[in-house]
Amino acid sequence: MLTLTEIAENPLYLTRRLKTHGGPDVIFRPLTHADTGHLAGFLAALSPESRRFSTFDGYDLATARELCDAIARYDKLRLVLEEAPSSRIVGLLEFSLDLTPEDIARYRDAGIHLAETTDCRFGPTLADDYQGRGVGTLVSPLITEVTRLLGRTRIILWGGVRADNPRAIRYYEKNGFQPVGRFTEADGSLSLDMMLDLRPVPEPAGLLT
């Protein structure tokens, strides 16, 4: 099991080079302090639609600085996708090892007991020109690998997924997430909770005899 400090001290633990279908290679790696400028460029370039689906405190240099300053200081692990050889950041993949009382209450209502020993939150954002090209799915096995290395066995969506975001819902479904329930956002819109359980499915009792 890796700690956030160990990952920050040696980002190579979680660094992988990926071949995309017909595009440049991308490097999957932890966010580092040196990324502030490129991360600001990534945030600033997100379209209004992407900002509606993936909400950040801001989309500028100050927010990029905050995210880089938070490395190994709180409960968050942020990874990026860096396009090679341009070094442009084309994706931000966020994990939180913390759960909110709201998450815990919503999942409890659906009959699921969340715990910080087993569960983490996850939220992906790709640059607009990288969406819908299979890159999210390419990265999906690495998301489960990181989750396991963090010592967690279930992933819930960070803040859920908006019901009017069919691409993200399809993306989660095809990568093994199951719908858990629906909830209403503060603005009255509808979102879905979804969860990926990485624990092995038990054999049906009849097959064991």
Ligand SMILES: CC(C)(COP(=O)(O)OP(=O)(O)OC[C@H]1O[C@@H](n2cnc3c(N)ncnc32)[C@H](O)[C@@H]1OP(=O)(O)O)[C@@H](O)C(=O)NCCC(=O)NCCS
């Ligand atoms: C959500 C996100 C990470 C998914 O990654 P991705 O690389 O775009 O996803 P993929 O291309 O691997 O898969 C998308 C799937 O949705 C399908 N899809 C695309 N547009 C769709 C639409 N309008 N309706 C239904 N399905 C759609 C694709 O065909 C593909 O499914 P398929 O392989 O069965 O054909 C990425 O699109 C993204 O960053 N979106 C903006 C931010 C966001 O919504 N983040 C999630 C917040 S909860």
